[in-house]
Amino acid sequence: MGTDVDAFLGQLARHLRPQVKKLAGLLLQRLNGEAPELWEDADIAALTLDETAQHVSAFLDLLETHPGTSPPDVPPAALDIGRLYAQRGIPVSRLLRVYRLGHLGLLERVQTEAPRLTDDWRMIHLATMRLVSIGFDYVDRSSEEVVAAYQEERDHLLQRRLALTNRASKRIGTTLDVTRTAEELTEVCTEDFADLVTVDLFDSALHEPGTGSPEALTQRRVAQRSVLDDCPESLLREGQAHSYPDGSEPVRALATGRSVLHHVAGAGMPPWMAPSESHGRVLRALGLHSVLLVPLHARGDTLGLVQFVRHRTSAPFDEDDLLLAQEIVSRAAVSIDNARRYTHERSTALALQRTLLPRHTVEQSAVESASRYLPAGSRAGVGGDWYDVIPLSGARVALVVGDVVGHGLHAAATMGRLRTAVRAFADIDLTPDELLTHLDDVVIRMQREESPDEGETSATCLYAIYDPVSRVCSLASAGHIPPTVVTLPTTGEATRTSGVAELSEVPIGPPLGLGGLPFETTEFELPEGSLLVLHTDGLIADRTRDVDLGLAVLHDVLTSAPDSLEETCDRLLTALLPGSPADDVALLVARTRALDPDHVATIDLPSDPAAVSGARRFASDALAAWGLEELSFTTELIVSELVTNAIRYGKAPVQLRLILQSTLTCEVSDASSTAPHMRRARIFDEGGRGLLLVAQLTERWGTRHHRGGKVIWAEQALPAGGGLHDVFK
Missing domain, CATH: 3.60.40.10 (PPM-type phosphatase domain)
Known part of the structure; x- marks a missing residue:
């Protein structure tokens, strides 16, 4: 009896062979509404009719084969659709549901044709039982292979995404430069993820950290990169300032901090993507079909917005792509924030450094x-x-x-x-x-x-x-x-x-x-x-x-x-x-430089109060030789006071030296390390006013120590015209 059933099924298959395309069409009508992705996705829709016809032919071939022969291969179009489902991020459960519904519809159509070939209800019953058995075996085997193709493609996508994440972690943020970091983000993501990537930053975010604000809608296009030359998808150029229309998806994304996955349906092009009709025609001609809007957010600040666009890549962005983009942008945002903070700190430190260093070369x-x-x-x-x-x-x-x-x-x-x-x-x-x-x-x-x-x-x-x-x-x-x-x-x-x-x-x-x-x-x-x-x-x-x-x-x-x-x-x-x-x-x-010896006058003095008058005469003669007689009175007072202190409180040897350079310097040295200091003399004190007098007559005075003692010095300003002429050799 089994041979008779097999023969009947073979006869049934040959009867249906001319109706393959018709059966495929009827099956797709049955699926209408149950699997919208079969018609919404252009690539899947293009393969669906061919894949359904191949399934019908494969099933009829299976009915015509004799028991023991190898079953036919799963149609290649079925494997391609499985891969497309994986690429689009459509769950595998929806793919299996399409298979169950499609094969159930095919069994029903074959079963409907059986009474037209025989009125033997027992044969029809046995043939139906055999159809169910063969059909489920075919569904199980083809489903396994299609799911394997789906999973293989899914694994491949995951590997690509992991590789992209790895490349992004290595190649984004290699410098502490805001613009270069944004450029690295666009370079990495246009290799095999998006066809156009743009990075917009708030003007405020480009300056001092902590000033980025979603309310400040003016942004600047910091970087953009396309798989096409000259970025025809974008009307903006790098460095150009712009703002998105109020209420648009980019503005909402920036205000809420939530990323957006936007699919372009048919000829509809949002105004924020195509501000002019001519640009809208360009985008439609390129086939732009999906966009990701991901805010740049780091350390509590919203820095700007990154757009990922696909047009050449046939697969639209899905939720997994959105998660991947968010992860990459999150890392890039930290690098950009580090770069701008570094730039701010560097400029501050550099300004501080230059302020603390000498402004001009001191003469x-x-x-x-x-x-x-x-x-x-x-x-x-x-x-x-x-x-x-x-x-x-x-x-x-x-x-x-x-x-x-x-x-x-x-x-x-x-x-x-x-x-x-x-x-x-x-x-x-x-x-x-x-x-x-x-x-x-x-x-x-x-x-x-x-x-x-x-x-x-x-x-x-x-x-x-x-x-x-x-x-x-x-x-x-x-x-x-x-x-x-x-x-x-x-x-x-x-x-x-x-x-x-x-x-x-x-x-x-x-x-x-x-x-x-x-x-x-x-x-x-x-x-x-x-x-x-x-x-x-x-x-x-x-x-x-x-x-x-x-x-x-x-x-x-x-x-x-x-x-x-x-x-x-x-x-x-x-x-x-x-x-x-x-x-x-x-x-x-x-x-x-070396000071001309003629502008240095030196005399050794005995440790005797009587030497003070000789020191005054020596100073007066030196000033006369230098043409500075008008300084003689004050200089003699200074010399008298300093030499007297050295003789009275210091130790021999005592030396007086006059130096003429940009100022007139009077130096008195002795072998004592005790330094004099000014004090407030009371009304009836006989001493204590000498250094006060020196301080009043000079521009500055002081003491310096050396291994042989100390030097008390005092500087006077030269009269007009008595500068550095002929002072140095």
Whole structure:
């Protein structure tokens, strides 16, 4: 009987063979309303009729085959539709429902045709039972293969999305630049996720952190990228300001912070996507069909909006794509926020740094100087490098360069505090080693005052004093690179360009902040016109070059240094820093001058009060030789008071020295370390008014100590026309 049933089913299949397309159409009518995705998705709709006809043919082939033969393969179109369902994010349960409904409809149609071939109800009953068995076997086997194709495509999509997430984490936020970070986001997401990506930021979000506001609707197109040349999908250009219409989906997304998945239905194009009819035609011609709107949100601030658009990619965005876009944008938002915060902090630190550094090159009588400061070009940020030129008594000058460990506002503020401390210590004329010892104490106190979160404060410093009278340079280093000295050739040698650059042998003490370790002052004489080059380590060392090579390049440049110190600075920076420096750089170049001996008058005095009158005559004669007779009266009073104090309270030997430079300086030295001080004399006191008188007659006065005693000095302003003419050789 089984053979008869098989024969009857074969006859039934041959009877239905010419009606394959008709049966397929009837089945699709049955599915109408049950599976809207079959008609709403253009790609699925294009395959549906063909796939249904292939299923009908495969089932009829199965009815015609004899028992024991291999079943027909699942139609290729069925596997393609399974993959399309996976790509569109349609649940697999809906795909299986379509299969059940479709095959049930096919069984019903075949069963309806059976009575037309026989009136044997027993045969019809047996054939129906066999149809159900064969049909369910076919449904089970084809469903398994289609679901396998669906899952394979789904796994492939997940792998692509994981790969995209991985690429985004590696390639977005590689720099601390807002615009570049936005560009990285568009580059990553247009590779295989979207056909157009735009990034809009609020103008307020581009400036100070914490000022981004959804109510400030003006945005700026920071970056955009398309798979097509010149971004024909967008009317805006990078850097252009714009605002979305009130009540539009982008505005609602920004106001609520919720992402939006928008599908473009037919020819309908929202005004916020196509503000003009001509642009709407362009978008329709491109086939734009879906858009994702994802707000950029970081640390409680809404920074802007990212749009993802698809037109060339046939698969529209789905909910999984929206989640993926949100994850990528969330990471990008943190990077953009970090970048803008870094930019703000860097600009603030740089402004602070430049404010704390000397505004202009200070004209000094002892040296001619030029300087440069370059902030780091890397993400490390502004550091604590500084330089300074400080006038001292006796026509001397202090040259300073230092480097605070670390970067950012803290380093810049610490630099300002240390520079102020150096100037305060320089004002009391400390020797280099004593100054660094006091500065070391300052750093240690700062360490105690600061919280552990701010890190340990440390710094290096080089402090040098140059005396144009003796041409002696005294310096000490606290963990800092020694200066480079360029001396002129002696008379009869080559021209100036043959000067030799050499590293002065300076004992390098410990960095500031360690405490308890000594610093040492080194002294050496410099020929007139020598160059002193002080700098931080950022000038000569980086990741690709060691210090020795950097010093060699520096020496090569200095051996042929031009007369212009400004040009010398430029040549050094060009040779040593062709690109952005990896660390801050402070550079100070000074050319020494020597004071004309005719503008220095010195006399040794006996420790006898009678020597005071001789000191006054000596001062009067010196002023007459310099053409400064009008200063004789006040100068004699100053000399009389200072020499009297030295003889009365100091120790021999006593010396008087007059120095004519930008001011007239009167110095009296003795071997005592006790410093005088002003006091308020009472009405009937016979003494105590001398230093008060000196202070009233001079611009400034003070005391400096040295190993052999002390020097009391006082400076007077020169009369009009009595400036620096012929003072220096």
